[in-house]
Amino acid sequence: MEIIDKQVDGVTILSLTGSIDAMTAPQITEFIQAQIAKGNTKLVADLKGVDYTSSAGLRVLLGAIKETRAQSGDLRLAGIQPDVQKVLNLSGFTNILKTFADPDAAVASYK
């Protein structure tokens, strides 16, 4: 799993590449925790490069959403690929997450 972060208009975009599963979940959690510790609670996960998410991946996303929202921030998703979208739909996560076609739209949603 490769994670690259960049700041745009006070929002932290995390570009993920690879699969989100039990193997990569600890790395993603650690990365997000470090961002939150730095006060970066307005997050966008760019999932254009993510081909797969498992149940462990869903738990990572939910944990980050709860933690950022508790600190007046959020984790918003962008660039969701079809297979990941299916899992989000099946689990009802699309009812609680904010999703966008691309990172620009997700960043703009914080304004």
Add this chain to the structure above:
Amino acid sequence: MGDKKRITLVIGSGGIKCVAAAGLWRVLQEEGITIDSVVGCSGGSMYGALIANHVDEKVMGELSRTLWTSDIMSGYTESLKASKDGSLRFNEHSGLVDDSVMNKKLREVYGDLKFSDLQIPFKVVATDLLAGGKVVLSEGSVFEAIRASLAIPIIFPPWDVNGRLLIDGAASDPLPIDVAIQDGADIIIAMGFPLDYRSRFRSMTAVQEQLNSIYINNILTSTYAFYNLAHHAEIFPVIPEFDGTVSMFDVDKIPLVIERGEQAARKQMPHIKRLILE
């Protein structure tokens, strides 16, 4: 490599689409993945039992052609008319269908098979019609458990198991991943089948059927979310995709359904194997 992970296969409700489990079974065998236990619900219980008994996937397809024939709906139209004009009195034991044909077919496949005879531990989920809760069956006759789990309310008569009147497991737990979690599974391979929706309605029963699909799909989504969050390890969803509707008696589509099950399973294999070999 870590400790051996306990793998459970869960096959949810979905009528004839559940034959897709034969495709999944083919892939698991080819990949040399050993299943430690199986859980089935409704149509999924029919195929769960065959997998738990190590029945060949080709035989599963052949058996399906004899099981999913329209004569299992014997008496439906007449009973529906009679229920409308009041000549058929309905009670908790009733169904619109004369279930003798279905029972005969199921007995021909499962005979006197007992849970204790199976190669792999197997559990079936049904629903208690009077109490409303999920019931897990794992002892005694496999036929009795499957028949109970298949009892679509109003259509098929409920089935009495040990003094409890049981109906379709889909009414309480269409994809019973919780049973696998409770039994300590690490890796859960869950084959599920969201129900199709109608776009045209020509009768009251069509609306009722649509409502049942809406209820069951919403139970599936909400329970799936909860089970994902509750589980300590991985749940791999295997959701076959179909271009159009697969109706209850589309036996000609059985090869296609098996193929789609196989495709959906192959898609998950790299991820499943990666975790097994962790």
